[in-house]
Amino acid sequence: MHKTRLPSLTEILILTLLLLAIIFVAVHQLGLPIQLAFIGCWFVVMGFGKYLGYHYHHLQKGVIAGVTQGMDAIMILIAVGALIGSWMAGGIVPNIIYLGLSVMDPALFLPAAFIICAITSLATGTSFGTAGTAGIAMMGIGAGFDLPPALVAGAAISGAYVGDKLSPLSDTTVMTASMCQVNLIAHIKSMLYVSVPACIIACIAFLLVGLGFDHDGGTGTAQQVMDAIAVHYTIGWYMLLPALIVIGLLMMRLPSFPVIWLGALLGVLWAMLFEQASLVSAFDSLYNGNFIDTDVEFLQILLNRGGITSMLSVILLVILALGLGGLMESIGVLTAVCNVLQHWATTTGRLGLSTMLSGILGNALGGAAYVSIMTASTITSRNYEQMGIDKRVLSRNVESGGTVTTPMIPWTDGGIFMATTLGVSTLNYLPFLWYHWLVLGIALLYSYAGWYHFAPVEYDAEGTPQPQSAS
Structure with a gap:
């Protein structure tokens, strides 16, 4: 019989250090x-x-x-890449950015980004889908206000994981409750003891940091971005419909992969209807992403992206x-x-x-x-x-x-x-994942x-926990 053994902690430590050394030398030393x-x-x-x-x-x-x-994550990556490309080509993300720049106060943007992404993730149950839609829009709005990208990303990702951790639609929430043999609603209620104070403190922190920036220059940049977007894209409330449809379908607990692909196809349709894209170029945005030819360097970086190839x-x-x-x-x-x-x-x-x-x-x-x-x-x-x-x-x-x-x-x-x-x-x-x-x-x-540990659980003779209520 072939013998195997578990590694010792010393061996694991040596292995870990060796793997980290390989990654460090290959990436940072050799490029x-x-x-x-x-x-x-x-x-x-x-x-x-x-x-x-x-x-x-x-x-x-x-x-x-x-x-x-x-594999679930890989499938979502493919779908989100397609969605980003077609939503850029179809003017959906540019319209969200335009709307955000026109109605948001720069001083209140960071807590607003956190809250918007939190609400989106709670409603949809997906951090990836939230980051690929609302998160990208928040990055564009934040750039328009001249805010540091890392700080905006911290606010957006923090919000995106509120729902991934708390939403009954989230696969990780459902999986955790199942693996731990806990009623789903009881599991969510238990997490609220941690998540509610974390959300409140994170929101206050983002607010205080946002108030500390000088927003005079950012306001002028925001107007320039809005003007440039208006030149290249159709602006109107109906341009937001694909985003609303995707969020609505995800809220109905429909599977993320086909819903995100439906949103991507709506982006293709919007590109043909409202952005004068040809059938070929609109569908090509699913694979190769969006491309606009503009002298505005900011828009080149912000909007020329997406596609499965990315x-x-x-x-x-x-x-x-x-x-x-x-x-x-x-x-x-x-x-x-x-x-x-x-x-x-x-x-x-x-x-x-x-x-x-x-x-x-x-x-x-x-x-x-x-x-x-x-x-x-x-x-x-x-x-x-x-x-x-x-x-x-x-x-x-x-x-x-x-x-x-x-x-x-x-x-x-x-x-x-x-x-x-x-x-x-x-x-x-x-450093800016303050919620995390x-x-x-x-x-x-x-x-x-020893706070919020609830009453001790009773187990039967075989060590199986008795069913818990949602209270």
Whole structure:
């Protein structure tokens, strides 16, 4: 019988440092694409797997399993790329930017961007869809007000993940409740204890920062942008209909992938009806994105974008990152680390911290929120049972360490998508993800202070938790 073993913590540390060194040298020292660095990491992990006694076919299955877990994100990336291209060509995003510049107060824009993206994500349940529509519009409006792109991206992404964490339409919310054996509404109510104060504090912070900018120059820039948009695009309320239709259909809990594609096709129709685009050029915007010939450099950067081709390098990076995560999981790296965390978690504070660390590790090593949710919920679940702590606390901590940290790590599907879609690198927008940092801090505070832990849960003789009400 072929023998395999779990890696030791020392071996995992050496492996992690080696992978980080490969990525750093390839990208920062040699200027090579990060995709090549990840391929190199694949072979290093495969070699380590062989050292632990695993056959190549087992390692290959790990790669395939990892990529399969992220196929939803890959499909959405393709659809969002098409939607961005056709909505630029069809004048939909330019009209949203025009409307925002005309009605928003520059001093109040940052909290408004946070709230608009939060409402959109709560209504639709998708952070990717929110960033690809409302988020891009917020970036354009923020640029018109001369606000730092990283700060605007921080506000938009913070809002986008409010719904991804809280909405009953969100796949991560539903998945977390299911994995933790918690009623969906009870799970959402438990998260409100963390998310409501995080939202309020983040909104106040964005307001105070926004008030601190000198907006005189920004107002003049905004008018120039509006004038330039009016020259190149049709302006009218009916130009917003595709966006309203997409948001409405997502609110009706229809699947994101076909709904986003429907929105992309509406963009094609709008390009032909209102922007005098030919049939070929309108459909070409789905694949190659939008192109306008203008002397206004700002519009060249803002509006000449989108298309499936703009997402191809991102999709490849997501596939490689997910494959690396699958490899790490197949050789027992996640299991070995989380076993240590499980034995270490002997108090409520350590238990909450270990759950969130398991989620962060799932994201860092697995590259996707789905991996982090599965890792955090399964590894520490037994500790909650043994300590008699309500599983609603587990589900709340899983979302805090799993869902929320996904866009904070550059090589996850969320980090790659947000950076590419909004045009700001993960490390640049990371300091401004105030909602995310607050969720982590507040959840950790509750764990160590023992606040909002609810009544102990009763389990039957087989260790199965009794059904919980939504109260």
